[in-house]
Amino acid sequence: MRSFLIGLFLLGAFAWNLKSVSAHKTVNGGGGAIGEQPLSKIAIHKAVLALRESASVKAKPSLLGLKGEDMEWVDVELQHPEPSENDWVGVFSPAKFNASSCYQESDSELQSPYICSAPIKYKFASDSNLSYTKAGKATIRFQLINQRADFSFALFSGGLSNPKLVAVSNYISFANPKAPLYPRLAQGKSWNEMTVTWTSGYNIDEAIPFVEWGLKGHQQGRTPGGTLTFKRNSMCGSPARTVGWRDPGFIHTGFLKELWPNTRYAYKLGHILNNGSYIWSKMYSFKSSPFPGQDSLQRVIIFGDLGKAERDGSNEYSNYQPGSLNTTDQLINDLENFDIVFHIGDLVYANGYISQWDQFTSQVEPIASAVPYMVASGNHERDWPGTGSFYDTPDSGGECGVLAETMFYVPAKNRAKYSTDFGMFHFCIADTEHDWRKGSEQYKFIEKCLASADRQKQPWLIFAAHRPLGYTSNEYYAEEGSFEEPMGRENLQRLWQRYKVDIAFYGHVHSYERSCPIYKSKCVNSETSHYSGTVNGTIHVVAGGGGSHLSAFSPVNTTWSIFKDYDFGFVKLTAFNHSSLLFEYKKSSDGMVYDSFTISRDYRDVLACVHDGCEATI
Numbered sequence: 001m002r003s004f005l006i007g008l009f010l011l012g013a014f015a016w017n018l019k020s021v022s023a024h025k026t027v028n029g030g031g032g033a034i035g036e037q038p039l040s041k042i043a044i045h046k047a048v049l050a051l052r053e054s055a056s057v058k059a060k061p062s063l064l065g066l067k068g069e070d071m072e073w074v075d076v077e078l079q080h081p082e083p084s085e086n087d088w089v090g091v092f093s094p095a096k097f098n099a100s101s102c103y104q105e106s107d108s109e110l111q112s113p114y115i116c117s118a119p120i121k122y123k124f125a126s127d128s129n130l131s132y133t134k135a136g137k138a139t140i141r142f143q144l145i146n147q148r149a150d151f152s153f154a155l156f157s158g159g160l161s162n163p164k165l166v167a168v169s170n171y172i173s174f175a176n177p178k179a180p181l182y183p184r185l186a187q188g189k190s191w192n193e194m195t196v197t198w199t200s201g202y203n204i205d206e207a208i209p210f211v212e213w214g215l216k217g218h219q220q221g222r223t224p225g226g227t228l229t230f231k232r233n234s235m236c237g238s239p240a241r242t243v244g245w246r247d248p249g250f251i252h253t254g255f256l257k258e259l260w261p262n263t264r265y266a267y268k269l270g271h272i273l274n275n276g277s278y279i280w281s282k283m284y285s286f287k288s289s290p291f292p293g294q295d296s297l298q299r300v301i302i303f304g305d306l307g308k309a310e311r312d313g314s315n316e317y318s319n320y321q322p323g324s325l326n327t328t329d330q331l332i333n334d335l336e337n338f339d340i341v342f343h344i345g346d347l348v349y350a351n352g353y354i355s356q357w358d359q360f361t362s363q364v365e366p367i368a369s370a371v372p373y374m375v376a377s378g379n380h381e382r383d384w385p386g387t388g389s390f391y392d393t394p395d396s397g398g399e400c401g402v403l404a405e406t407m408f409y410v411p412a413k414n415r416a417k418y419s420t421d422f423g424m425f426h427f428c429i430a431d432t433e434h435d436w437r438k439g440s441e442q443y444k445f446i447e448k449c450l451a452s453a454d455r456q457k458q459p460w461l462i463f464a465a466h467r468p469l470g471y472t473s474n475e476y477y478a479e480e481g482s483f484e485e486p487m488g489r490e491n492l493q494r495l496w497q498r499y500k501v502d503i504a505f506y507g508h509v510h511s512y513e514r515s516c517p518i519y520k521s522k523c524v525n526s527e528t529s530h531y532s533g534t535v536n537g538t539i540h541v542v543a544g545g546g547g548s549h550l551s552a553f554s555p556v557n558t559t560w561s562i563f564k565d566y567d568f569g570f571v572k573l574t575a576f577n578h579s580s581l582l583f584e585y586k587k588s589s590d591g592m593v594y595d596s597f598t599i600s601r602d603y604r605d606v607l608a609c610v611h612d613g614c615e616a617t618i
Contacts, residue, residue: 304507345378345466352397
């Protein structure tokens with residue numbers, strides 16, 4: 001067995017010059033080191049073989065998902081004759097992780113055997129087994145999701161920085177690793193269109209994807225799905241192109257059109273195999289969007305910077321996305337009480353470790369399969385040097401927008417900026433990772449989007465973007481002296497004011513903050529909890545506390561700041577009618593409201609001209 005494993009790892013071995021992405025200083029929540037992607041802490045390119053015949057790893061059950069489950073618990077039994085507190089177990093998928101599949105970035109004469117793919121998660125052997133270092137035995141539980149390939153478990157000594165492979169387990173897999181999974185809804189390019197995007201292991205050559213759907217309780221029809229994927233060379237750099245690479249499978253999208261407003265539809269995902277048989281997902285349902293201007297109860301969730309975490313306690317995200325599961329669970333528990341979600345950038349924080357995208361879509365599936373899950377582009381999705389991003393940083397880990405723009409649909413005509421209507425709301429979603437300054441293509445888009453709102457039908461005009469283009473008391477921005485993403489206000493505040501934007505939302509800073517209605521850094525309204533009458537300034541809200549490590553506030557007293565919270569949370573907007581809007585900030589820990597205000601006004605209040613709010617007349 002030992003000689004077989006050695007041969008396995010020597011197979012096809014060659015070396016390449018790994019260009020790892022390290023933590024770096026950036027304009028980010030907290031302002032300093034952004035926090036390392038936990039998988040990047042593993043020096044997997046330095047791994048050496050130290051196989052021991054007396055060491056063993058056994059995983060059970062060997063076959064998962066026998067009843068169609070896409071998530072299962074696995075018990076991993078370890079035995080090591082020389083245990084240490086630095087021993088850890090990595091979960092690898094595909095199960096065969098030798099050097100034969102390595103990507104060569106540069107020529108090298110070095111021919112040392114090593115592992116060239118990072119695990120999808122890991123745990124230290126002693127964390128849940130306190131007697132491990134004495135007894136040399138432990139049982140570890142992992143929760144696995146269906147990720148289109150088999151799995152193996154590898155025991156390493158030497159810690160994360162000097163890993164030595166001691167033993168490898170048997171292979172385990174899901175009964176149908178190619179099954180259609182993790183549907184995510186999004187608004188289409190018209191109000192009465194819903195899109196369904198999902199992931200499978202079926203290429204278009206072996207199975208035709210489709211959505212079977214219709215009014216709940218009535219006859220169902222079928223809509224074909226398109227299929228996309230991408231290859232390693234679509235990635236812009238490491239680790240996405242090297243140790244973080246994992247085949248993404250196939251991403252399918254179906255367009256469900258001519259929906260009736262505010263109506264419950266049922267749907268399920270399907271694939272017709274070449275032999276004529278069918279593969280099905282379970283049944284889901286959603287409620288279609290209200291007609292633009294429709295006077296009905298409409299509820300919107302907004303947050304940024306959620307990230308992901310592991311319910312099995314894997315160390316992979318320890319202290320990196322500590323609030324992610326709380327936010328996710330609060331939304332799942334309250335699913336009947338909101339209609340649409342806006343996740344405004346920094347979705348996964350995969351940072352080039354592709355396996356994490358499957359895990360994120362699995363985490364948010366209960367939400368995204370039931371209501372439109374609208375996303376915006378953030379630095380951790382898009383930024384990479386020399387690829388046209390506005391910021392020349394390596395924050396995406398080499399993904400350079402490919403993952404986000406493939407895994408999630410948005411109704412964009414170009415890149416990641418878009419507008420969408422939801423009943424009495426009109427949303428303008430900007431892309432801060434591309435130029436928004438006056439004269440740019442995006443500036444023209446923002447003005448056109450804001451100007452297109454019919455405020456008689458859609459009184460609630462919302463602007464959203466990832467980086468805080470308006471106002472923030474974040475420590476880093478305060479030290480910079482800008483209290484904003486530089487060049488944000490100076491380029492966009494005239495547009496917000498002219499078109500009377502009610503609220504502007506941002507992420508990026510991992511906390512919550514609300515400003516007064518403001519224009520040119522001055523509060524234009526003395527109220528704090530209820531606003532009525534003329535729209536004389538925009539309220540700016542940072543809602544980046546979705547789940548990632550928190551960002552500190554500056555001690556500077558910013559007079560325009562009404563409420564700050566150094567905690568995880570999200571915002572809920574409730575439009576009762578054309579004249580009444582409720583704003584609530586809820587903490588993820590308990591779902592309770594910690595900040596709120598109301599807006600009451602008539603259409604004539606939107607028409608009034610104040611503070612550069614209308615064009616000059618001759």
